Amino acid sequence: MPTAPSDTAVTHFLREFWLALGGQIRYLDHLQISGEGALASVFPVTDFATAAIAAAHLAMGELIDQAHGSLPLITVDRRLASFWFSTSLQPQGWSLPAQWDAVAGDYRTADGWIRLHTNAPHHRQAALAVLQTAPERDAVSQAVLRWQASELESAVVAHQGCAAEMRSAAAWREHPQGRAVAAEPLLHRTDPPVGPASAGKGSPPSSSRPEWRVPRERPLHGIRVLDLTRILAGPVATRFLAGFGADVLRIDPPGWDEPGTVPEVVLGKRCARLDLRDPADRAVLEGLISEADVMIHGYRADALARLGLGAERRRALNPGLVDVSLNAYGWSGPWRERRGFDSLVQMSCGIADAGMVAAGSDRPVPLPVQALDHATGYLMAAAAVRGLTERMNNGQGVKVQASLARTALSLMSFAATEAQPSALQPLNPGDYSADIEHTAWGPALRLKPAGQIDGTPTKWDLPANALGSADARWL
Numbered sequence: 001m002p003t004a005p006s007d008t009a010v011t012h013f014l015r016e017f018w019l020a021l022g023g024q025i026r027y028l029d030h031l032q033i034s035g036e037g038a039l040a041s042v043f044p045v046t047d048f049a050t051a052a053i054a055a056a057h058l059a060m061g062e063l064i065d066q067a068h069g070s071l072p073l074i075t076v077d078r079r080l081a082s083f084w085f086s087t088s089l090q091p092q093g094w095s096l097p098a099q100w101d102a103v104a105g106d107y108r109t110a111d112g113w114i115r116l117h118t119n120a121p122h123h124r125q126a127a128l129a130v131l132q133t134a135p136e137r138d139a140v141s142q143a144v145l146r147w148q149a150s151e152l153e154s155a156v157v158a159h160q161g162c163a164a165e166m167r168s169a170a171a172w173r174e175h176p177q178g179r180a181v182a183a184e185p186l187l188h189r190t191d192p193p194v195g196p197a198s199a200g201k202g203s204p205p206s207s208s209r210p211e212w213r214v215p216r217e218r219p220l221h222g223i224r225v226l227d228l229t230r231i232l233a234g235p236v237a238t239r240f241l242a243g244f245g246a247d248v249l250r251i252d253p254p255g256w257d258e259p260g261t262v263p264e265v266v267l268g269k270r271c272a273r274l275d276l277r278d279p280a281d282r283a284v285l286e287g288l289i290s291e292a293d294v295m296i297h298g299y300r301a302d303a304l305a306r307l308g309l310g311a312e313r314r315r316a317l318n319p320g321l322v323d324v325s326l327n328a329y330g331w332s333g334p335w336r337e338r339r340g341f342d343s344l345v346q347m348s349c350g351i352a353d354a355g356m357v358a359a360g361s362d363r364p365v366p367l368p369v370q371a372l373d374h375a376t377g378y379l380m381a382a383a384a385v386r387g388l389t390e391r392m393n394n395g396q397g398v399k400v401q402a403s404l405a406r407t408a409l410s411l412m413s414f415a416a417t418e419a420q421p422s423a424l425q426p427l428n429p430g431d432y433s434a435d436i437e438h439t440a441w442g443p444a445l446r447l448k449p450a451g452q453i454d455g456t457p458t459k460w461d462l463p464a465n466a467l468g469s470a471d472a473r474w475l
Helices: 007-020 025-030 045-068 078-084 121-131 137-144 149-158 169-174 176-182 233-242 279-290 311-317 342-349 351-359 371-394 404-412
Strands: 031-034 074-077 089-091 105-108 113-116 163-165 188-190 224-228 247-252 269-273 294-297 322-327 398-403 437-439 442-446 451-453
Touching: 007 025, 007 045, 007 371, 007 404, 025 031, 025 045, 031 045, 045 074, 045 078, 045 371, 045 404, 045 451, 074 078, 105 137, 113 137, 113 149, 113 342, 121 137, 121 149, 149 163, 163 342, 169 176, 169 342, 169 351, 176 342, 176 404, 224 233, 233 247, 233 269, 233 294, 233 322, 233 371, 247 279, 279 311, 294 371, 311 322, 322 371, 342 351, 342 371, 342 404, 351 404, 371 398, 371 404, 398 404
Parallel strands: 031 074, 224 247, 224 294, 247 269, 294 322, 322 398
Antiparallel strands: 074 451, 089 442, 105 113, 113 163, 188 398, 437 442
């Protein structure tokens, strides 16, 4: 890899990611990093973004190499990588709704700070029920001031809501959940039981489907990806896979919407709805699982098991499935089933506190982008591609688990010792694709891809479409 002012951090993260994925170090020699500048943060967020996107592209390069015997050169632009970790979409003549509802945000408590995540109506209702106040920011602020942070966090969570006390990194290391996460690998891989392969070499899991040939220009053409994820890491993963030709089918429950983020993350996907509490719809999902190549899901630990779709059932339905899942706070410890989002994990694990201290601020200072979500999403995409590469060679599926809290530890593990790079140059019209994307909400421009693979362009066959706009079936 070429030398650049922040190559130390990029190399640190990339090696960690690639080794966690099980990749061979020799592939790193086929990667080039270009561009200058960095997002302003106490943590090397731009280097983190660059390494995560690079890892996903390296996995795709490895697949091409295994299928065609030639490893292409891969280039990642650190400037574009930074902006892809924010938003890739520029609406033309229309606007995205606000990312956060009126109640969501950081609040001062009697002894510290807490973040309330209230974008989903039921999460907002849970917080307001605990605080016994109107859904107005000033009223919420006054109510929160009467609480100790840890007590309010526990109360909101007990009401099935989402909240996180701001803790320091030292406090998180001593916390039972912090200790549990620290003991987990960055990516936890479980290979299938030793036994006959579910399919022949190079075959998808369903014997009724043709053999997968890995086209050079569209390596994932013919691959079916079942997307059971919502904000934000899982959708980033499946968007990446769609960019290389995968048939991505996203499933959401009736009534669910993410107006501020859906146009950003459903690029290249078909979006359908199923009510998994309904036996008929659950049967449809089982059929989709049985015919999928990859399943990426972000349900809390054991949530699918309670629906009768735990890991053993998924394996029984489809022994060749590449099964990639996400949890917010890790897969062990007392918080393994706790609801969580990027902004909450930043508060819990010490990122927001470190930012506050470094900035000399009197309130939490989070990362400039939701880097935990995006980085974890690219790692999940890389895990899916590596799983497909291995299945191409041995016919077996694999299960891989990731978590936002464990990704956070990776970011926090690197202490920058060099001077910070210069600021990123603002986006300009040349950074966007020349083609207009006709989304369901109106015309828009998309950023050019941050990663380039020689001979394998990233392109999405479908524009961003509304949730529930397609049927729950494979093409």
